[in-house]
Amino acid sequence: MAGESSDVVVTVLRVGGIAGVRRMWRVSPDASDQPEWVDLIDLCPWDDLPAIEAQSLPDRFVWSIHARTAQADRTAELGESALTGVWRDLVERVRDSGDPVRLRPRPGEIGPASPVA
Numbered sequence: 001m002a003g004e005s006s007d008v009v010v011t012v013l014r015v016g017g018i019a020g021v022r023r024m025w026r027v028s029p030d031a032s033d034q035p036e037w038v039d040l041i042d043l044c045p046w047d048d049l050p051a052i053e054a055q056s057l058p059d060r061f062v063w064s065i066h067a068r069t070a071q072a073d074r075t076a077e078l079g080e081s082a083l084t085g086v087w088r089d090l091v092e093r094v095r096d097s098g099d100p101v102r103l104r105p106r107p108g109e110i111g112p113a114s115p116v117a
Helices: 031-043 085-097
Strands: 009-016 021-027 061-068 073-079 099-101
Touching (some): 009 085, 061 085
Antiparallel strands (some): 009 021, 021 099
16 A cells, blocks of 8 residues: 555556557555565566567557665666566556556647546
């Protein structure tokens, strides 16, 4: 669940799809849940990111993941086909446990850019 302040914050931004709509979720787990989140974050291969295939495959999602812990501040950008294994586990957990973040629509963006259900 989302807490008021946290040493651990994970944000997931999904961009793309047919309309190119952006969706964002953020979680700041309670202190008692933080070790479990840090373990999941540490399992992700942050230094071994695959190339993004979005340019060659239209209407695919690109996922931007930002994780801040007391030990590190990490960012990854993954194409839809690379969102597997522990990356998928992290994203699904943020989406299930976190709060949707309201985004302002960009000029020319089709569809709502806020909030996510």
